[in-house]
Amino acid sequence: MSATPVTVDGAWRLSGSVALRPEPFGALAYDFSTRRLSFLKTPTLVDVVRRLGDSPTVGIALTDAQVADDERPAYIAALAGLASGGLIEEQTP
Template sequence: MLAEQWRLDGSVALRPEPFGALAYHFGTRKLSFLKTPELVDVVRRLEQSPSVEAALTDAGVPEPHWPAYVAALEGLATGGMISRRDPA
């Protein structure tokens, strides 16, 4: 996943919250919690980043924490909150 390009799905809205954000998918009506502001920052950076690794780096996430963030992103991908981008 680190080398892949992802984005917030077009049917998903993020609502900022003190703990991070709520992600609501208008198609499936699924609600997900992004439990830290840092994860929200990473998700927002996905669209403009050449890879997940770049989004993590640009958001200032320390490399030892990457596995936890990748696990969270994989959960968001499974739930349809984020989707792969086609390489440009």
């Protein structure tokens, strides 16, 4: 899927073919194109993913979701996994 690395300065969004279903642990993400089901394991990660499309950068989405500075590398890694699976995509201007 995406060869572009996820960085705090990048702009990403939930892929158009993906739907999120809230769950107590976070959410289920279903890609209607690939029929792949994935788990977002924390409510905060779900919050970040939902904010991506309305945020000019990943960093702003993380700030708006109140992700602490020391937790940001883990969230960037989680977003990179979502990007490699095609669940999030880079926004184009």
